[in-house]
Amino acid sequence: MLLSITYHGPQARDLGYLLHKHPDRLQRFSLPFGRAHVFYPEVNETRCTATLLLEVDPVALSRRAEGRNPGLPLEPYVNDRPYAANSFLSVALGDVYGTALAGRSRERQDLAGTPLTLEAHLPALRARRGGEALVRALFEPLGYTVQTRRVPLEERFPEWGESPYLELRLSGTRRLCELLAHLYVLIPVLDDAKHYWVGADEVEKLLRRGAGWLEAHPERERIVSRYLRYRAGLTSAALEGLSNPEAPGEQAQAAEKQEDDLPAAPEAEDAGTARVSLHDERLDAVTELLLTSGARRVLDLGCGEGKLLRRLAARSEFQQIVGVDLSRQALAIAARRLERLSERSRSRVRLLHGSLTYNDRRLRGFDAAALVEVIEHLEPHRLGALEASVFGSARPRRVVVTTPNADYNVLFENHTPGHLRHADHRFEWTRAEFEGWASGVALRHGYRVAFLGLGPATETTGAITQAAVFDLEEKNL
Structure with a gap:
């Protein structure tokens, strides 16, 4: 090709x-x-x-x-x-x-x-x-x-x-x-x-890449429909977003709210219990892991549109919260979301434009950091640079990393071997692969690491999301 x-x-x-x-x-x-x-x-x-x-x-x-x-x-x-x-x-x-x-x-x-x-x-x-x-x-x-x-x-x-x-x-x-x-x-x-698989994230991607030309294209309806694989709800959200250029991200968020999570396997759900969004469960768990570390100054690395930031800002225990992302558009959406908070909560949050694969002095001196569903969006050969930046240069006392568990993918109805959950993923690791990478990072930089699963789980596949919690060893503080 x-x-x-x-x-x-x-x-x-x-x-x-x-x-x-x-x-x-x-x-x-x-x-x-x-x-x-x-x-x-x-x-x-x-x-x-x-x-x-x-x-x-x-x-x-x-x-x-x-x-x-x-x-x-x-x-x-x-x-x-x-x-x-x-x-x-x-x-x-x-x-x-x-x-x-x-x-x-x-x-x-x-x-x-x-x-x-x-x-x-x-x-x-x-x-x-x-x-x-x-x-x-x-x-x-x-x-x-x-x-x-x-x-x-x-x-x-x-x-x-x-x-x-x-x-x-x-x-x-x-x-x-x-x-x-x-x-x-x-x-x-x-x-x-x-x-x-075409999901809600494709709406935001289409609005971003189509900005400035797709709005006025005479074939825009056909383009949107075919790009989104004829999914009526996503197509409607995208066309609304094109008609409302003042806030193009809002329509993508509406679609995301409808299709935020991949469907859980039937055996992983508890009959008779209302299903909590995987996305919410993941963010709640990360928030708790940051709280239990006693952190006062925290980083949300790869903060995207600010969903974790809003949770962190709602907790008075966190005195300084910094979100970092490479996408200026995502940071703009995060800023709009933060405007809905009280002035006191908002004053504790700062947004930075930057790359996680370059050493950044602004990120040093923080108690804890979170990378929620971030690493799988990097090319594998860039993980070494991220490791050096986060664990070598910034060196927060606690780092929480979450990523999809590839072992769980077999439970999805439309799964085929080797297929990734989202187009923007560059890889998805099995539990063994993730633990091998995280253990190596911990050894090289003086951390100890523990692993846990988040969300629906089975005995054979583990949980839908896997997490590593890195804590800097006392001798390295």
Whole structure:
């Protein structure tokens, strides 16, 4: 699966600064479903091309599809998912080009905000239920010149006829972040067969990536419906969010309230007892673990939209509360939520924009820290940087980490082996994997660690959520 982006213009090599990928190096990235490679087949002063090559593991795909199509026994092994542009490529764009997608560039921020002459090339794209007409309907209103070519089934044997795949070239003058956002949203819309479960978090993602262009798109209803896999409730929430640009996150929150948790397995629920939201149970447990440590100054690392922060602010025991997140939009939503608190409670909370993978002096000197459902959103190779930042540099006396328990996934009704609970997860660990990582962190940084399960549980799988509680050993205080 290939995507090439070409910049025509003066100092074209600066495309490397915008993508944060050096033109002189071949770079490789691990993904949950395979590997991505970035390389530059063409670099000169007036033209520069960056190519993203995505290798999707066909064996992993066959395991995920096991038993789904008994009438087509070879389909799990012979299909177009590793080759034609689809939602796997969209996820890879967010992972590999995430900084460019957000419109940021450390060295060339002025260029990141400038419309450039750009071209995008997809050698193979399947436009289900729409074909070339759908491709044009989606991209031409955005100002692109669209060129398509029907790909033969076999170049050497044209008599075999045409395939359902198109070669697509887009050209236009846009900011790079706009081009990436259009591809990020519209590739899975064209494919119309996302590889992952579509839940409430997809509404927020669509509103974020569609901001500034999707609101006025003539095909916005079709885009939203196909992106959200025709789920009526989520589609309505997203369309409402697009109609209310003053508070786009509020509609996503409404959808999140309806679909906050994955369904618990029947045997994990106590008949006759009202089911408490897993999300609430998790946050309540973390709050209690922070309280029992005697902490007065606490960090919520990866605070998102501030749900844990509001709980912490409601407890007078915490004198200083700091939330840290990389997403400015999430921090803005958190700030709005905190406005509903009393002035006294609000005065004890501070929000910081920052990355957890870089040492930050502002995070030192705190009693405790929480990372609630955070680590699984990082690429595995970035966990070492997070470890150094949190346990090496900040060094709070207690650290509480929660993450999904992959052992529990077999209890979900639609589970297939290797499938992750959410598209934004980069991995999900079994209990043994999580305990191995946490024990290593504790040993390297002078902590002791204890493990517990949160939420519904069975004897064979453990709990739906797993937690590690790190306490700094007295000799290291």
